[in-house]
Amino acid sequence: MFPSYNWIQVHTYDIITGRCIPFEEEYRMEGNAYHFYELEQVLRDLTGQSLNELYDLTMPGDEINWETPPQLEFGDLSTPLPLRLAKVLRRAPVEIAREISAYLSSQKPAYVKEFTVTAPGYINAWLDMQVLTRSVFDEITVDKEKYGEVKVGKGKKIVIEHTNINPNKAAHIGHLRNACLGDTLARLKRRAGYEVEVQNYIDDTGTAVADVVVAMQELAPEVPENVRFDYFCWDLYAKINQKYEDEPELKDKRFEVLQLIEEGNNPTAELAKNVAEKIVECHLDTMWRLGIYYNLLNWESDIVHLGFWNHAFELLKSKGHLIYEEEGDNAGCWVVRLGHVPGFENLESPDKVLVRSNGTATYTAKDIAYQLWKFGVLGKDFFYDRYCLQPNGTVLWSTSSEGTKMDRFGRASQVINVIDQRQSYLQDVLRFSLIELGFEQEGENSIHFGYEVVALSPKTAQELGVPIDEDDEKSVYAMSGRKGIGVKADDLMERIIEHTTAEVAKRHAEMSPEEHRKLGLDIAIGAVRYYMVRFNISSVLVFDFDEALSMQGNTGPYLQYAYARSANILGRVDREILDDIDLRTVAVPEDLTEEEKKLIRLIAELPAATEKAAETLQSSAFAEHTYKLATAFMNFYETSPVLTAPPARMRFRVALVISFKQAMNNALTTLGIPALPRM
RNA sequence: GCGCCCGUAGCUCAGUGGAUAGAGCAAUAGACUCCGGAUCUAUGAGCGCAGGUUCGACUCCUGCCGGGCGCACCA
Numbered sequence: 001m002f003p004s005y006n007w008i009q010v011h012t013y014d015i016i017t018g019r020c021i022p023f024e025e026e027y028r029m030e031g032n033a034y035h036f037y038e039l040e041q042v043l044r045d046l047t048g049q050s051l052n053e054l055y056d057l058t059m060p061g062d063e064i065n066w067e068t069p070p071q072l073e074f075g076d077l078s079t080p081l082p083l084r085l086a087k088v089l090r091r092a093p094v095e096i097a098r099e100i101s102a103y104l105s106s107q108k109p110a111y112v113k114e115f116t117v118t119a120p121g122y123i124n125a126w127l128d129m130q131v132l133t134r135s136v137f138d139e140i141t142v143d144k145e146k147y148g149e150v151k152v153g154k155g156k157k158i159v160i161e162h163t164n165i166n167p168n169k170a171a172h173i174g175h176l177r178n179a180c181l182g183d184t185l186a187r188l189k190r191r192a193g194y195e196v197e198v199q200n201y202i203d204d205t206g207t208a209v210a211d212v213v214v215a216m217q218e219l220a221p222e223v224p225e226n227v228r229f230d231y232f233c234w235d236l237y238a239k240i241n242q243k244y245e246d247e248p249e250l251k252d253k254r255f256e257v258l259q260l261i262e263e264g265n266n267p268t269a270e271l272a273k274n275v276a277e278k279i280v281e282c283h284l285d286t287m288w289r290l291g292i293y294y295n296l297l298n299w300e301s302d303i304v305h306l307g308f309w310n311h312a313f314e315l316l317k318s319k320g321h322l323i324y325e326e327e328g329d330n331a332g333c334w335v336v337r338l339g340h341v342p343g344f345e346n347l348e349s350p351d352k353v354l355v356r357s358n359g360t361a362t363y364t365a366k367d368i369a370y371q372l373w374k375f376g377v378l379g380k381d382f383f384y385d386r387y388c389l390q391p392n393g394t395v396l397w398s399t400s401s402e403g404t405k406m407d408r409f410g411r412a413s414q415v416i417n418v419i420d421q422r423q424s425y426l427q428d429v430l431r432f433s434l435i436e437l438g439f440e441q442e443g444e445n446s447i448h449f450g451y452e453v454v455a456l457s458p459k460t461a462q463e464l465g466v467p468i469d470e471d472d473e474k475s476v477y478a479m480s481g482r483k484g485i486g487v488k489a490d491d492l493m494e495r496i497i498e499h500t501t502a503e504v505a506k507r508h509a510e511m512s513p514e515e516h517r518k519l520g521l522d523i524a525i526g527a528v529r530y531y532m533v534r535f536n537i538s539s540v541l542v543f544d545f546d547e548a549l550s551m552q553g554n555t556g557p558y559l560q561y562a563y564a565r566s567a568n569i570l571g572r573v574d575r576e577i578l579d580d581i582d583l584r585t586v587a588v589p590e591d592l593t594e595e596e597k598k599l600i601r602l603i604a605e606l607p608a609a610t611e612k613a614a615e616t617l618q619s620s621a622f623a624e625h626t627y628k629l630a631t632a633f634m635n636f637y638e639t640s641p642v643l644t645a646p647p648a649r650m651r652f653r654v655a656l657v658i659s660f661k662q663a664m665n666n667a668l669t670t671l672g673i674p675a676l677p678r679m
Numbered sequence: 680g681c682g683c684c685c686g687u688a689g690c691u692c693a694g695u696g697g698a699u700a701g702a703g704c705a706a707u708a709g710a711c712u713c714c715g716g717a718u719c720u721a722u723g724a725g726c727g728c729a730g731g732u733u734c735g736a737c738u739c740c741u742g743c744c745g746g747g748c749g750c751a752c753c754a
Binding site: 086120258330424523534539540544550561620628642643679 | 680683684685693695696697698699700701703704710713717718719734735746747748749750751752753754
């Protein structure tokens with residue numbers, strides 16, 4: 001009748017002996033019946049229980065909120081629930097608060113020292129910082145680099161598709177936002193216990209590549225030796241688009257090229273393949289430098305050659321929901337009816353054509369086939385080849401039209417497509433089409449991670465030579481691949497590296513220029529990655545060089561600096577003392593300072609921050625928590641001498657710095673930001 | 680025309696219906712012969728407008744205003 005604590009009653013097994021450890025023993029081993037990050041849930045359940053016992057009321061747990069109050073003096077966790085109950089119970093909120101508070105006290109939940117009540121009717125929980133600190137020290141000692149991980153995703157496989165840059169030009173900062181968000185999401189999901197497979201879709205048979213091929217053939221440019229191929233194509237692509245404007249009939253050439261690419265086995269198709277592969281190599285270099293890696297490259301040409309759509313077509317027809325139109329605007333087409341779906345009903349033509357009246361498949365049709373493959377329900381698979389060994393030591397696989405059969409790819413329980421917000425309509429069509437066509441679960445588990453694009457600030461636009469109209473004061477300027485307007489990802493990187501390397505050189509005269517550059521690169525990665533994920537994805541990212549280059553305040557280098565400072569302290573602790581300090585036995589003082597408490601609390605909240613960010617797909621929230629963690633350490637650093645503190649205090653603070661260093665390392669890794677012992 | 684997103688301090692951004700709306704940048708004034716000043720402390724200024732729901736609204740609803748993006752038998 002009351003919510004039960006499954007995590008308390010579940011028995012665990014000793015991994016060495018295989019013996020079942022009874023609950024009581026586990027309790028003694030861990031010190032507490034549950035992890036601190038579960039405290040909020042425990043408080044929710046206990047509060048619900050109290051309502052049931054005291055007032056015979058039932059309230060779902062997610063309607064009971066325990067949150068950190070705005071002021072320190074109110075407590076560590078608070079709930080305004082009595083305010084809401086006042087009307088129902090026709091009683092004064094403070095009275096209700098006292099009764100619930102008394103009930104909660106009697107349950108003695110771990111980590112909580114006492115409950116208090118404040119006007120006009122809040123219940124506050126005060127943490128037992130001794131117990132919490134012990135618990136954090138224990139967990140860090142045992143878990144090390146795994147500290148902060150949670151298990152919500154255990155046994156579930158997620159496919160995350162990101163990057164997906166047209167292989168016809170250099171990556172720009174819009175692609176960088178995509179890749180950084182996708183990679184951080186993958187890292188977060190892995191830390192939340194999910195099995196994650198990262199796929200990068202290569203549209204090697206589309207118009208973008210065809211345009212560059214047309215440019216190669218029509219403009220016959222010399223491919224220069226000293227210019228990167230993706231940079232060269234960046235300009236070439238802009239040139240051919242300009243030429244299309246001047247000579248519209250040239251566009252016919254594009255369709256000829258597209259047809260030849262689809263047919264294959266001809267010089268034009270070879271050229272297209274060559275262009276796409278060379279560009280993909282450039283893109284991979286760009287992303288690898290930032291610590292972004294993939295599991296699988298999915299080539300559109302393989303989807304075409306293996307006839308994924310034909311297969312899906314038969315599958316969908318057999319399900320019986322695909323409709324052949326005999327009359328009307330779509331006569332002769334195979335369509336999905338979406339008119340009854342909210343959001344589509346007002347469209348002029350809410351039905352989506354999958355097969356045109358001439359018998360060819362639309363892009364959405366191929367996308368449906370591909371999405372079904374990701375879930376492992378298409379009934380057809382790719383062949384696979386090893387593509388290369390990535391710098392992080394993992395193998396990057398590639399789909400193939402012939403080669404080895406493997407059953408490890410796809411077959412996901414959830415699919416996340418990282419694609420910008422402009423394509424949300426198409427992603428909705430994909431999702432609802434799956435549902436309508438009889439793949440209800442697959443549709444429900446298809447998530448469009450739609451982020452807003454990157455645009456340029458007026459200052460940065462001007463710097464790039466974008467024509468600025470003095471009359472209208474636009475606040476942002478859109479990038480355009482066709483016009484060749486944008487900041488290339490590697491140009492941004494080079495500029496930041498130059499900046500960070502100079503800063504390192506200023507501080508470390510004893511190092512060689514190579515070492516300066518090496519550290520400069522790691523700091524640049526921190527600056528760029530943090531800048532790309534710290535904002536809410538539903539806002540346009542207004543890119544500005546000065547902000548992206550900034551290394552002060554709320555930036556990646558600030559986080560890295562906090563870590564470096566902690567490493568520096570530990571490097572100065574007497575070796576013997578350091579070896580002698582055991583986090584599991586070190587004495588925790590009773591008179592913890594505010595700075596110490598704040599730091600401990602933020603370290604303790606890392607698992608909860610991971611879980612929340614992973615489940616709500618909000619990398620910005622995790623970035624925010626990491627920033628708070630760094631700030632708490634900076635404040636501790638300023639106010640709390642470690643090396644010169646009295647012996648007992650010193651040993652405790654060393655233990656705390658060790659804990660912070662590990663937690664910060666783990667948080668930075670989750671964000672893909674290098675943790676540097678010095679910088 | 681229809682739909683989606685955004686509007687919070689001079690600028691860039693936080694803020695699950697709850698207590699005095701928070702950070703960074705920029706500006707100004709400070710920080711001990713002490714673990715690295717890529718740091719810390721202090722100061723000023725803000726929820727686009729108008730209604731509504733609620734004990735309580737930056738948050739939910741409606742209507743405006745301003746900005747961005749979508750709405751194919753294109754990819």
